[in-house]
Amino acid sequence: ETVMTQSPATLYVSPGERATLSCRASQSVSTNLAWYQQRPGQAPRLLIYGASTRATGIPARFSGSGSGTEFTLTISSLQSEDFAVYSCQQYNNWLYTFGQGTKLEIK
C-alpha cells in the first residue's frame, strides 16, 4: 500500500496570501496524483489531477506540481471560500490511497 503523508496538518494563512501544501508518497506514483478540496458538510471536489492539470471549472489560482514522491498544491491568493480541507490521492497503484488532509484556516 502506498502511504500518502500531508504536511502541515493545519495551515494558517491570511486572505489574499499564498498557501503551499505538501504531499509525500511512500513510493513513486509518477504523476498519478490528485488534489481535492472538502468544505464542511460537503463532498470532496476534484481540483487537480495528473499532479498539475486543473479539473474543469477550477480557478487558475490553484496549481499543482511535483512527480515521483513529492507534490505541492499552491493557492496563489486565498479567497474566503478556499478555507477548507485539502487531500491528496494517488491512483498509480491499487489500493488508491488518500493523505490525511491539510486543514487551511484563516490567520
Next chain:
Amino acid sequence: QVQLQESGPGLVKPSETLSLTCTVSGDSISSYYWSWIRQPPGKGLEWVGYIYYSGITNYNPSLKSRVTISVDKSRNQFSLNLNSVTAADTAVYYCTRRSIADYWGQGILVTVSS
C-alpha cells in the same frame, strides 16, 4: 451534467449487511470505473473499491472478505454490500466516477449501532 446519488438505510445493526445504491444520471454506467469511498466521522477518506461495467472489480484488501460491488446497467446504478458490519464501518459513504473521482455523490451517513 453528471450526477450521482446514494441511497440506502442510514442505520444498520452490528453484524448485519450495509447495502447502498448509487444512481447515475447524465452519463452511462457503461463507461469509466465507478467507486465507493468512505469517510469515518472526523477522519480521512478511504477507498472501498471500484467496478467497471463489465463486472471487473477491485476491493480494498482490508475489506475484501466482506465487500461486494455490483452494477445494474439497465438501471444505470451500481451498489455496495458490506457484511458483518461493526461500529468501525460507521462513515459517510460516497459514490464516485473514475480513479480520479471527478464526480461525487452528496454522500450518505451510515451509522452502525444497535
